[in-house]
Amino acid sequence: MKLLLTLIGLVFILEGLPYFAFPEAMLKWLKQLLAMRPAQLRIMGLLAMAFGFFLCFLTQKSGLFH
Numbered sequence: 867m868k869l870l871l872t873l874i875g876l877v878f879i880l881e882g883l884p885y886f887a888f889p890e891a892m893l894k895w896l897k898q899l900l901a902m903r904p905a906q907l908r909i910m911g912l913l914a915m916a917f918g919f920f921l922c923f924l925t926q927k928s929g930l931f932h
Contacts, residue, residue: 885892899907924930
């Protein structure tokens, strides 16, 4: 449970950092996202989840990070 809460905290930090550091650029990027079709956003989300799953799998199953 401690690891899960730590990971959730890190996600919040990483998600909030661009809004804090580059608010004007984030507004521009968000406007571009609003112009995208839902199918494009769905594909981007799927690719991000696949990459995250692969990274978790690689970290857990390989001996590279021990």
